Amino acid sequence: xxxxxxxxxxxxxxxxxxxxxxxxxxxxxxxxxxxxxxxxxxxxxxxxxxxxxxxxxxxxxxxxxxxxxxxxxxxxxxxxxxxxxxxxxxxxxxxxxxxxxxxxxxxxxxxxxxxxxxxxxxxxxxxxxxxxxxxxxxxxxxxxxxxxxxxxxxxxxxxxxxxxxxxxxxxxxxxxxxxxxxxxxxxxxxxxxxxxxxxxxxxxxxxxxxxxxxxxxxxxxxxxxxxxxxxxxxxxxxxxxxxxxxxxxxxxxxxxxxxxxxxxxxxxxxxxxxxxxxxxxxxxxxxxxxxxxxxxxxxxxxxxxxxxxxxxxxxxxxxxxxxxxxxx
Amino acid sequence: xxxxxxxxxxxxxxxxxxxxxxxxxxxxxxxxxxxxxxxxxxxxxxxxxxxxxxxxxxxxxxxxxxxxxxxxxxxxxxxxxxxxxxxxxxxxxxxxxxxxxxxxxxxxxxxxxxxxxxxxxxxxxxxxxxxxxxxxxxxxxxxxxxxxxxxxxxxxxxxxxxxxxxxxxxxxxxxxxxxxxxxxxxxxxxxxxxxxxxxxxxxxxxxxxxxxxxxxxxxxxxxxxxxxxxxxxxxxxxxxxxxxxxxxxxxxxxxxxxxxxxxxxxxxxxxxxxxxxxxxxxxxxxxxxxxxxxxxxxxxxxxxxxxxxxxxxxxxxxxxxxxxxxxxxxxxxxxxxxxxxxxxxxxxxxxxxxxxxxxxxxxxxxxxxxxxxxxxxxxxxxxxxxxxxxxxxxxxxxxxxxxxxxxxxxxxxxxxxxxxxxxxxxxxxxxxxxxxxxxx
Numbered sequence: 001x002x003x004x005x006x007x008x009x010x011x012x013x014x015x016x017x018x019x020x021x022x023x024x025x026x027x028x029x030x031x032x033x034x035x036x037x038x039x040x041x042x043x044x045x046x047x048x049x050x051x052x053x054x055x056x057x058x059x060x061x062x063x064x065x066x067x068x069x070x071x072x073x074x075x076x077x078x079x080x081x082x083x084x085x086x087x088x089x090x091x092x093x094x095x096x097x098x099x100x101x102x103x104x105x106x107x108x109x110x111x112x113x114x115x116x117x118x119x120x121x122x123x124x125x126x127x128x129x130x131x132x133x134x135x136x137x138x139x140x141x142x143x144x145x146x147x148x149x150x151x152x153x154x155x156x157x158x159x160x161x162x163x164x165x166x167x168x169x170x171x172x173x174x175x176x177x178x179x180x181x182x183x184x185x186x187x188x189x190x191x192x193x194x195x196x197x198x199x200x201x202x203x204x205x206x207x208x209x210x211x212x213x214x215x216x217x218x219x220x221x222x223x224x225x226x227x228x229x230x231x232x233x234x235x236x237x238x239x240x241x242x243x244x245x246x247x248x249x250x251x252x253x254x255x256x257x258x259x260x261x262x263x264x265x266x267x268x269x270x271x272x273x274x275x276x277x278x279x280x281x282x283x284x285x286x287x288x289x290x291x292x293x294x295x296x297x298x299x300x301x302x303x304x305x306x307x308x309x310x311x312x313x314x315x316x317x318x319x320x321x322x323x324x325x326x327x328x
Numbered sequence: 329x330x331x332x333x334x335x336x337x338x339x340x341x342x343x344x345x346x347x348x349x350x351x352x353x354x355x356x357x358x359x360x361x362x363x364x365x366x367x368x369x370x371x372x373x374x375x376x377x378x379x380x381x382x383x384x385x386x387x388x389x390x391x392x393x394x395x396x397x398x399x400x401x402x403x404x405x406x407x408x409x410x411x412x413x414x415x416x417x418x419x420x421x422x423x424x425x426x427x428x429x430x431x432x433x434x435x436x437x438x439x440x441x442x443x444x445x446x447x448x449x450x451x452x453x454x455x456x457x458x459x460x461x462x463x464x465x466x467x468x469x470x471x472x473x474x475x476x477x478x479x480x481x482x483x484x485x486x487x488x489x490x491x492x493x494x495x496x497x498x499x500x501x502x503x504x505x506x507x508x509x510x511x512x513x514x515x516x517x518x519x520x521x522x523x524x525x526x527x528x529x530x531x532x533x534x535x536x537x538x539x540x541x542x543x544x545x546x547x548x549x550x551x552x553x554x555x556x557x558x559x560x561x562x563x564x565x566x567x568x569x570x571x572x573x574x575x576x577x578x579x580x581x582x583x584x585x586x587x588x589x590x591x592x593x594x595x596x597x598x599x600x601x602x603x604x605x606x607x608x609x610x611x612x613x614x615x616x617x618x619x620x621x622x623x624x625x626x627x628x629x630x631x632x633x634x635x636x637x638x639x640x641x642x643x644x645x646x647x648x649x650x651x652x653x654x655x656x657x658x659x660x661x662x663x664x665x666x667x668x669x670x671x672x673x674x675x676x677x678x679x680x681x682x683x684x685x686x687x688x689x690x691x692x693x694x695x696x697x698x699x700x701x702x703x704x705x706x707x708x709x710x711x712x713x714x715x716x717x718x719x720x721x722x723x724x725x726x727x728x729x730x731x732x733x734x735x736x737x738x739x740x741x742x743x744x745x746x747x748x749x750x751x752x753x754x755x756x757x758x759x760x761x762x763x764x765x766x767x768x
Binding site: 021023024026027104105123125126127128130131133135145146147148149183186209210211212213214216218219220 | 523524530599
């Protein structure tokens, strides 16, 4: 990673970037992932400067439309946009005031009409960013849709993993927790398998999709499922714990937090079963003492804070590349 | 007054009589007057059917005409015109209207509106329960006297097993079937598509096949216990078909239908093409209840239709307004506007060699009539017998066309087939001796 192009490298010297939207990583080629990650490395360099700003997107307006509360993702996108010199419109839509897709499309068209050319959208319903992408002319960035996808989270996870492990070909990544309802897990499945990692999913059956695979190239990538956390952690290079939503108990998917922690909490004893130096990750926000013990969350192997700071660089890269893809 | 029409030189297929040969059909005074070589000789009003298939008018025992109450989605007039376009001369209107068809007055309203439109014969299905709430039986005898030909709370299951039992006992006295939409809501738990690899991939809440199968099993047990006739609406799951097969082997009074979309499509229709620049489709036009299921289920439906375990095809035509579908997938209404694409979807089974053309026509005509016992109500329905209603459909089984929902007669443009090339086109439809669709 020595010859990364700087964001100021003239466009013609960079590989072609034609994508207008970032909806998920499912259709990303390995080259495209490399392109985003290398751009993100360059953005990290920008962020390390005394004045962490470049005017690459001066004059571009970026709208953040959040139908779900999110402190870290929204502020990360906002910081990224501002570091590139873009103007930002933040819209926090009350989930109760917007029930119909028509009004979603209307809201989006309004943002377009006031001059936004890139839309960052977070929505509690899977597929909403796809609907928007089909009905507006802005470049659309999925900042998390329902249980489906969270591609910038997966990209920042890739960036974090790669900066520690280098090549991840054949490395064992264990994802523990509520896979069924996790957009982070789904996007990571695509991104990590595309760059050669092997994935182990670890959860009780009630927190896993009922059906994973099919004899169809469009199905989710092949993974190993392991209900037993000790067996799952054996030989792990990366361990990712997912947030457990408390409503899963109400839905009858789990008996209690206590039992969940008993079976699936990532603690020091269990982490010792992984490879020495295995990375500990969490997309946040954490329920410390539930899916991860405080000692592990803040321990020497934890890269959780680094994930957050890498988030800004990745989102700068995405905004920058998509602005190009949309002719800005 | 219906005039005399000679349909000449087509391949006349009448599954009820086994007729399959080039012949003429002579229609007089709204009835079939003659059938045979040169039966139409000398007639002044001739429809040239050479190169076409001539069959009894199709019978759809399951469609949603939305009137009264949801006229922005469909009216009896637009829905029956869509039927005529699709080759259907008889359609059964489901009672999930507003008000529900749970009173004799509403049955009469539907019959009168249908007569005024004159595009197709409409046979109303009465609600099983008052306001379709599943709590108290509707006045089934009065509904029957007014013209209801079956009972159903379709759109919803008869969720209360005790009510279902009593409905079957009571309807048995009237000699009419109870049609059930089999769905255990507690198991489906808000699912918006089939639970399978596509729902896992898309992060959408899945409806497991067991949600249908468990209620099919319950209904079969109740048919056995009561002797009442259960008709299973729109079967979609392989497990349901296993249960049905066993019930029929035991001679129980259980019949069933399958929709063209469950015969031809799978849950992958929701996914779309990931290589599309706008990404995954999340196609709300493929959102339907019961959901499009997996390939194993689709295959089981095709096999069951071919071997007669499932009696017939029914469209479950469910038109919706654009705004009901142009929204997030979770919010979108369930249903496919199906009358105008039904024949072509079903013909794909013939083109694939899964079922013969006469078999398919049987499943679209006399088989649904027999399944629900319509001979009680209209003699000769679904066949080309002398004296039968002059309901005739002419179609070209090989003609290709591109589905353009904007050209539908139905107000519902909600189809996952937009832009698809289908093979098989209805050329003309004659209902009660009048040409109600002429696409020549």
